[in-house]
Amino acid sequence: MSLWRGGEKGRYETYKVPLRENQTVLDVVTFVQRHLDPTLSYRFACRVGMCGSCAMTVNGRPRWTCRTHVSRVATRGQLEIGPLENLPVIKDLTTDMRPFFEKWQQAKGAFVPSQTRGDEIERIRPDSPARIAADAAIECINCAICYAACDTVRWNSDYLGPAALNRAWTLVNDVRDGATSERLQAVAASGGCHACHSHQSCQELCPQQLNPTASIAGLKRRTMWAYLKGEI
Amino acid sequence: MNVRLYVWQRLTAAVIAPLVLVHVVVIFYATRKGLSAADILARTRGSLTWASFYGVFVVAAAIHATIGVRNVLTEWSPLRDRGAGLLASGFGVLLFLLGARAVVAVVLP
Missing domain, CATH: 1.10.1060.10 (Alpha-helical ferredoxin)
Structure with a gap:
């Protein structure tokens, strides 16, 4: 998967994450932060589609990452996750709301x-x-x-x-x-x-x-x- | 776009729509009947009906296009409301003058 890193002038960086059953996009973002790079910034709270804080751009479309299964959106086992569009980027996957x-x-x-x-x-x-x-x-x-x-x-x-x-x-x-x-x-x-x-x-x-x-x-x-x- | 411009754009569109239909029918009629320029001018010169038909058409189209161009400029160029409004108004005046000139040319005796 590739994740947006940095601010407005950042770039996509590639990470390898394990593919698991019933895995949400938020799960794999969390995997990167917990196991590969603890400096990754992103926003989430409830993880069940109630709070509306984990929205990101997933393979070109804005989605709730907590309610989006990887199996539904990955193309050839790949994901590209960026911050929401039309909002200033603070860092990585977090935008200024x-x-x-x-x-x-x-x-x-x-x-x-x-x-x-x-x-x-x-x-x-x-x-x-x-x-x-x-x-x-x-x-x-x-x-x-x-x-x-x-x-x-x-x-x-x-x-x-x-x-x-x-x-x-x-x-x-x-x-x-x-x-x-x-x-x-x-x-x-x-x-x-x-x-x-x-x-x-x-x-x-x-x-x-x-x-x-x-x-x-x-x-x-x-x-x-x-x-x-x-x-x- | 604010509500005032929205109302003007919709109103002028409502005026233009039937006029376009009549205009197209007239073009088909003139070409199918093989009317010459002289034949057409004989019908339009001194005609209050054609003068008002195309007069209203030109005014409505100039207003409608001005608002549309203003919207395009605010969204697709760095111009803001005021700059886009001025430029679009200039375009609208030009459109009106060109249209009015054409109407005058065919309806004045």
């Missing part, structure tokens, strides 16, 4: 309560159209695979990216949230949802099977009507 999370904030990804704890708990019908739309997009765990896979992020550094816009879409559909207008304004600005070309790499590669392209299309419609009505 700050731009990704800063864009979440730019897209107003934080819930803004419209009531206080003194108010009655709001009843949300699970079968209401807004709740169905929010539920379809809610399971994002911020692994940044969609962000690394997105051509528009690569071309336009101001673009908020699929994850931040997908998050904005869940909040726009949350009737309890009190910042819809500000959020629509944020995602309708330059670099917002209208920069998306609908290439759909995000939904193709999302390990949670979410469809950020559909969320972004929803935001395009909502912001367009809000703009035509003079609300934003």
Whole structure:
């Protein structure tokens, strides 16, 4: 296997690792660090596809390394593992995730309560159209695979990216949230949802099977009507 | 691209789409009927219908192309929003002038 070593101007280095049954890509990266080179830097936490911290580029595609079996992705017994694309490389397989999370904030990804704890708990019908739309997009765990896979992020550094816009879409559909207008304004600005070309790499590669392209299309419609009505 | 440019690009696209269809049909008609330049000019000169048809076409195409070129420039060149907007606007004005000149040439009596 070859692993990216160094910072932005690093290079791929080759390592020989034993092939075992039921081996994940994270297992072989860990093998290298524990047995061949303890200076290898990479990020992981849960190892079971819940935390979203172990995403790397595996044979050219961004993937969760903990949930990717070597047997499924190795070509002729070889693997090439690099850091996620579209993010600055800190060292080896670790990227600086700050731009990704800063864009979440730019897209107003934080819930803004419209009531206080003194108010009655709001009843949300699970079968209401807004709740169905929010539920379809809610399971994002911020692994940044969609962000690394997105051509528009690569071309336009101001673009908020699929994850931040997908998050904005869940909040726009949350009737309890009190910042819809500000959020629509944020995602309708330059670099917002209208920069998306609908290439759909995000939904193709999302390990949670979410469809950020559909969320972004929803935001395009909502912001367009809000703009035509003079609300934003 | 922001929502304002998005709306303008979609609106102009909606205007252009049927006009392109009519334009293509007209080309087929003119070539299949073997119309000469004089025949065509006889139909278009002084015609308010053709003047407004191609006038609207030129304006819509110039706006639509300007926004598209601006997007291409922001994504594929080092230019940012402002620089790309200025360059694309220059291209749009050129496109409008060329189109308007062609319309004037065929509809003025």
